[in-house]
Amino acid sequence: MSKQVKVAIVGGGPAGLFCAYELLKNNIEVHLYEKTGGVGKKFLVAGNSGLNLTHGEELSSFVKRYGVNEARFKKYIEDFTPMDLVNWAKELGTETFIGSSGRIFPKKMKAADILYQWMKALKDHPNFHLHLKHELEYILDDGDLVFRHEHAQKIVRADYYIFALGGGSWKKTGSDGKWIDYIEKLGVETRKLKAMNCGFEVEWSSHFLEKVDRGFVKNVIVTSRGESARGEIMLTPYGLEGGAIYAISNFVRDEIDEVGEGVISIDLKPDLTFKEVLEKVTKRGKDSLTNRLRKGLGLDKVALALLYEVLDRKKAQVDKEYLAHVIKDCLITARRTRPMDEAISTSGGVCFSSLNEDLSMKINDRYYFIGEMLDFEAPTGGYLLQGCFSTAFQVAKSIKGKLNV
Structure with missing residues (x-):
């Protein structure tokens, strides 16, 4: 570089912090602007x-998690793999x-440590400049950025601009989606x-609400629109949460948007076939229905409360095939998503159709978007965090390529 x-x-x-880390490796001058008083709040x-x-x-298998954007x-x-992320953390x-689930964690577990x-590492580099409490207000016609800082405006000019403004959830961390305009x-x-990656509201019966405040049902498979996820779900007074629910949340959400409600199928005993469930609920013929389910299938009180919310108990006493069917396909109707600000993440935002492969704007390749x-x-x-790191790496790679460094 001549200058x-x-x-x-x-x-x-x-995304923004990692992009800075990568650029600093090549002694590029990096100015990072954050609207709040500290970085990495959502992290x-x-x-x-x-x-x-x-x-x-x-x-x-990993890349299939990105759905329509898999390719x-x-x-x-492939440019910045999960193993590359592990090696960076080690660095x-x-x-x-x-x-045991295949997820990768820091040994100390806490985000604050990393x-x-x-x-x-960033602050020790002489070319890194951190500007806290700088909120981007607008972009001038000539491309300069205008920030609000301590009741005054500051104009910033750079050779390249990277936007890593987050989605629209957890506004208290600075991720408010106001950048759209x-x-x-x-x-x-x-x-x-x-x-x-959000929860859903369900109109539970008053009987259910008397039985359950909050509780987990573990090792289930949930399905929406043919897409399934295995894990645990959490029952709450307002509806459903939990890792398995989050994994299919976009399918449930889209069905609600299209038809006004979303149907979630829950297999309460995914390791047993329908025939095996039927045999177990038929064996204990003289037991009460609750004991049959508790002893024969190991369903605890939270799982039973969920099942009974759907089950016709009189029919289940005499029709064991019906009972087995509901255990394997317990249908819950979601009426609404929980408020967007509660969601772990958001969909939508900058469309790839406006961007080049390196995530720069098609009409002005000095502007990039990541995360x-x-x-x-x-x-x-x-998967979400890996996507943030990998897009940040892609942009740093593009800028370094343009500068031949």
């Missing part, structure tokens, strides 16, 4: 009880391990933000 190149990154979440909240960095499954993310994730001083190491004025097409503000969907379990 010092300046890159402005807007947004201090994992910290999400990783408070255990930070799931990525997932250890084969890449051929695009196959390229991004910072964080060892990882693979859990963020501390991460920020130390001024990003559209750049000439970028966007899609409306919607809840993803959750891109219009893609990925479930929890490390």
Whole structure:
């Protein structure tokens, strides 16, 4: 490089921070602007009880988690793989391990530990400049960015601009989706933000609400529109949450949008065939229905409350095939998604149709977009975070390529 190149990154979440980390390797001057008083707030909240960095499954299966964007993310994730993410964490001083579910965690588990190491590495670099409490207000016609800082405006000019503004959930962390308007004025097409990896509202009966406040039903398979996920679900006074529900949430949400409600099928005994369930509920002929289900199938009180919400108990006493069928296909109707601000992530945002393969704008390749503000969907379990890292890597790679460094 004949002159010092300046890159402005807007947004201090994992995508923005990792892009900064990669650019600094080549001594590029990086200015990172964050609207709140600290970086990585959503990263910290999400990783408070255990930070799931990525997932250890084969890449051929991994990339299918990105749905309609599988082909695009196959390229991004092959360029920066889950193993690359593990090695990066090790580079910072964080060892990882693979859990029984295939998810990859830091050994210390807490997001705060890795963020501390991460920020130390950035701040120790002389070309890194952090600007907190700088909120992007608009973009001038000549391309300069205008920030609000301490009741005054600041104009920022750079050689390249990277937007890492997050989605529209967990507003208290700075991820509020307000960027849609001024990003559209750049000439970028966007899609409306919607809840993803979210819970759903169910109109439970008063009897159910008397029985259950909050409780987990573990090791079930949930299905919506032919798409299934295995894991646990949480029953709440307002509806359904939990990892398995989040994994199919986009399908349930879309059905609600299209027809006004979404049907979720729950297989309460996925390791047993219909015939095996039928045999078990038929064996204990003289037991009460509850004892038959508790002793024969190992259903606890939370699972029983869910089953009884759907079951016609009189019919189940005499029609064992009906009983077995409902156990294997317990249908719950979701009426609404929970508020978007409660969602773990959001769908919608910047459309890939407006971007080049390297995530720069087609009409002005000095502007880039990374992370959750891109219009893609990925479930929890490390896939969403891997997508943020891999898109950030892609942009850093593109800029370094343009600069021949």
